[in-house]
Amino acid sequence: MDSPTNLFSDSAPQIHAFVPTLSSTDLPGVHPQPSAGRPPPSFRPPGFPLIHHLLQPGGASRRIGGQPNTNLSTHRHLNNRGLEEEGGKRDGQLEEGMGGGEGEVLEGEETLLEVKKRHSDAALAVEWSQDVLKLKRMKLESRQRNGEADGETDEGGRKREGGREGGREGKRREREELKEQLEEAKERLQALQEKVWRAFGEKHMAEEENKRRHRNGNRRATDGGDGDIGMMEEEDITEGMYDEEDIDGGEVEKESFSLLSASPFNNFHIHKRREERPKERDGRMERGRGGLQLEGVMEGAGLWLDCGGLIGGDWDGGVEDEGEEGGQKFAQALKLELGSAVARVIDRVLRLYTETTDSSPSSPPAAISFLPSDMGNDGGRERGVWTGLLTRGRGEQKTRGKEEKTGGQEGEREKQLQQMSNGSAGPPGQSHRTEPSDLTMPLAVQRSPDIRKSHPLLGPPLSAHLNPSHPSLSLHQPSLPRPPPLSHPPLLPPASQTKDASSFHPSSSSSSSSSSSFPAPPPPPPPPPLPLPLLHYSMQQLFSRTLHHPQLPHLAPSRKDYLNADPFLEFSSHPSFPPLPLLGHLDPSLARHAHGGRERERGMRGDGGMRGGGMDGGELYLTAGGTQEGLSPCHLKKAKLMFFYTRYPSSNTLKTYFPDVKFNRCVTSQMIKWFSNFREFFYIQMERFARQAVREALTRDGAPRLGRENQLRVGRDTELYRILNMHYNKSNVYQVPERFIEVSEVALREFYSAIWTGRDSDPCWKKGIYKIICKLDCPVPDAFRLPGCPVG
DNA sequence: TCGGCTCCTG
DNA sequence: CAGGAGCCGA
Numbered sequence: 166m167d168s169p170t171n172l173f174s175d176s177a178p179q180i181h182a183f184v185p186t187l188s189s190t191d192l193p194g195v196h197p198q199p200s201a202g203r204p205p206p207s208f209r210p211p212g213f214p215l216i217h218h219l220l221q222p223g224g225a226s227r228r229i230g231g232q233p234n235t236n237l238s239t240h241r242h243l244n245n246r247g248l249e250e251e252g253g254k255r256d257g258q259l260e261e262g263m264g265g266g267e268g269e270v271l272e273g274e275e276t277l278l279e280v281k282k283r284h285s286d287a288a289l290a291v292e293w294s295q296d297v298l299k300l301k302r303m304k305l306e307s308r309q310r311n312g313e314a315d316g317e318t319d320e321g322g323r324k325r326e327g328g329r330e331g332g333r334e335g336k337r338r339e340r341e342e343l344k345e346q347l348e349e350a351k352e353r354l355q356a357l358q359e360k361v362w363r364a365f366g367e368k369h370m371a372e373e374e375n376k377r378r379h380r381n382g383n384r385r386a387t388d389g390g391d392g393d394i395g396m397m398e399e400e401d402i403t404e405g406m407y408d409e410e411d412i413d414g415g416e417v418e419k420e421s422f423s424l425l426s427a428s429p430f431n432n433f434h435i436h437k438r439r440e441e442r443p444k445e446r447d448g449r450m451e452r453g454r455g456g457l458q459l460e461g462v463m464e465g466a467g468l469w470l471d472c473g474g475l476i477g478g479d480w481d482g483g484v485e486d487e488g489e490e491g492g493q494k495f496a497q498a499l500k501l502e503l504g505s506a507v508a509r510v511i512d513r514v515l516r517l518y519t520e521t522t523d524s525s526p527s528s529p530p531a532a533i534s535f536l537p538s539d540m541g542n543d544g545g546r547e548r549g550v551w552t553g554l555l556t557r558g559r560g561e562q563k564t565r566g567k568e569e570k571t572g573g574q575e576g577e578r579e580k581q582l583q584q585m586s587n588g589s590a591g592p593p594g595q596s597h598r599t600e601p602s603d604l605t606m607p608l609a610v611q612r613s614p615d616i617r618k619s620h621p622l623l624g625p626p627l628s629a630h631l632n633p634s635h636p637s638l639s640l641h642q643p644s645l646p647r648p649p650p651l652s653h654p655p656l657l658p659p660a661s662q663t664k665d666a667s668s669f670h671p672s673s674s675s676s677s678s679s680s681s682s683f684p685a686p687p688p689p690p691p692p693p694p695l696p697l698p699l700l701h702y703s704m705q706q707l708f709s710r711t712l713h714h715p716q717l718p719h720l721a722p723s724r725k726d727y728l729n730a731d732p733f734l735e736f737s738s739h740p741s742f743p744p745l746p747l748l749g750h751l752d753p754s755l756a757r758h759a760h761g762g763r764e765r766e767r768g769m770r771g772d773g774g775m776r777g778g779g780m781d782g783g784e785l786y787l788t789a790g791g792t793q794e795g796l797s798p799c800h801l802k803k804a805k806l807m808f809f810y811t812r813y814p815s816s817n818t819l820k821t822y823f824p825d826v827k828f829n830r831c832v833t834s835q836m837i838k839w840f841s842n843f844r845e846f847f848y849i850q851m852e853r854f855a856r857q858a859v860r861e862a863l864t865r866d867g868a869p870r871l872g873r874e875n876q877l878r879v880g881r882d883t884e885l886y887r888i889l890n891m892h893y894n895k896s897n898v899y900q901v902p903e904r905f906i907e908v909s910e911v912a913l914r915e916f917y918s919a920i921w922t923g924r925d926s927d928p929c930w931k932k933g934i935y936k937i938i939c940k941l942d943c944p945v946p947d948a949f950r951l952p953g954c955p956v957g
Numbered sequence: 958t959c960g961g962c963t964c965c966t967g
Numbered sequence: 968c969a970g971g972a973g974c975c976g977a
Contacts, residue, residue: 801968816960834960835969841962842968931963 792827796835799953800826804836805893807949808843809905811942822945825952846892848916848931851909854885855916862921877917879909908941 800823807814807822819836820828826836858877879885881901889909890901915934924930 813962830960837961838969845963935963 792825794827794832796826796832800836801839802896803949803953804839805843805895806899807945808840808847808893809899809902810945812840812844812847812908813939813942814840814945818945822949823952824950843893844935847889847909848912848934850885850888851912851916851934852920852931855913855920858913858917859920877910877914879906879913881906885909885913904943908938911941912938 803823811818814822816828816833816837819833820826823836826832855877879889886901886906886909889905890897894901912934915937919925919930919934
């Protein structure tokens, strides 16, 4: 978890995919030129298939050459492209041909496979390519017939039977036609092949041909054969092919630069790519040019595909025939154009929005959120941050020293705060609390830098990826020295500590001061489970507002006002976090589940509800006097944030910081129970990571040294930090105070020490640790004294 | 006796 | 996260 800038910088390439410079014509895979020499027979302007794709609601990813339904869809496309001219007479060959001539195919395929196994050198590539072209053609023919059959199931078996009869009659003639077409296609494709060959070099093409040939063999076996090619033992081979394709089909497809199969927009591949992206990024430049360009295409596509069923949907999967390539290219071009256009619109809207919020007088300066987290000095600075959020200028008074010196003033201030909270007008933020659904890491990784800059209050991201060139980095990565911890001397790791640190320390610290000087970005932390590109997020935002609350747009102008009115809302209603996790995929019905049943049952509304009406579930708990009989989810979130400062709050402390709660025995117990649960989680994690560290220390070198303890740290780039942040600061809109990190480190080391020395055999071994941690509480920032929910 | 805490369970 | 049991100290 590190500076937010880093994560956004990391996502920059993907965002670039939307900039106009990457228009569809610039994309190699979309460029019309490569298809110039392609056999045109089956190409049609894919108007209908395109729309068909766009209208695919499910967005289910389809694997190439995979399941029958995949083929069905593809066949329909072929059907729709006017291949009907060959008519029902071809239907008859669907089964007939498969039974008749497939043997040759398989024999040839066996031969090819054998050859492929024996010879991998480039010299065979050309020869193979001819075979591939042939097979491609066969496959296409087969698909056409299959499409005839599959695409018209509505008409029942009658037409099929009729077609079968017609097929018998014209069987001979059609074979001749097919052969002619095959020859024609061969020639054209061969010419094209030579072009490609020249362009990309023999070796590369040889490999690609090898792969493609293999894959084509698979598909042909899968799809059934042509009329002039026999079929035998198909099942066995096909099964094998399926297996093989399951295993490495995606890789083959990804690596191949196949002009015959320009279908890089494959969900499977995209997702696979995303998983590999971190480690691939470095090596990508070293790949063949074709591969590199294809990467660009795929990256761009990935963003759209991530929009789930919105538009990417079903259209990319498995379309691989040259006959469809034109349509595919058209679809890709349109998709990219749409993508860039929508992205521009979204960017504009977001820019407008963020300008209004940034220019609002009560908005904190951008730098404030990235103040060096030197809460270690007592949290005073952090308090300043919070106070700055609440009321401009008040934060300046909040240095620790001043507070101690001006206790009387603070008392007055507290009175004022209490008045604010109990005033008849009601706390401004009370009615605007929000419950943003959080998707911390994934978003953070891929959110736009612009967004991030405009919303500096976002918590630190997890990733340690840096883009030092990013303009905001200098602002937000101050080089202030890390403050000394309060009570416990920090067991700062030695400078030499690196990779062999414990797993909760996956990389060098980039937090605060020590990290910014690291020359090279540390190894990336565990990748977020669901990276969310900006577009996805933006679309989610737009859809969550428009779909859930279509009336919202007209409320947009007033947003600035109520933002100013409620400082908490600076966090809570911030659009920087999607209201819906990726799960939703822009589908409101799905997104509804993402908020969790309990909160909804309690009257907690989704993000949109709060924004639209300024209502919040918390209001349901309000009594006439402005306090609540019960505890709302907002209170829970606030309590979690308070846990960053105090692990063992007293009842009085709780009453002080929850002025809007009407405390009774039950409520107090519940809140105390909350903190008890917080502690439990905290200690469980500490113990878990400490044990892991001990294990690793033992396995690392047979003679473990206690010096390893020095590597026990909880930097913002560690897994432990990520877990803690996710638990207590799920929406990640609050900057975890450095103080808490230090406390966590102390706890971790205490656990480690206890486990290391075997003290954990004592049933009460944790009590001593509890006692230590108990003393490390620090004052909660005054901002928490305000009623309401700080971050939603 | 009561409040608070930990531990366990669901 | 809540509920309950058990423990401890005021």
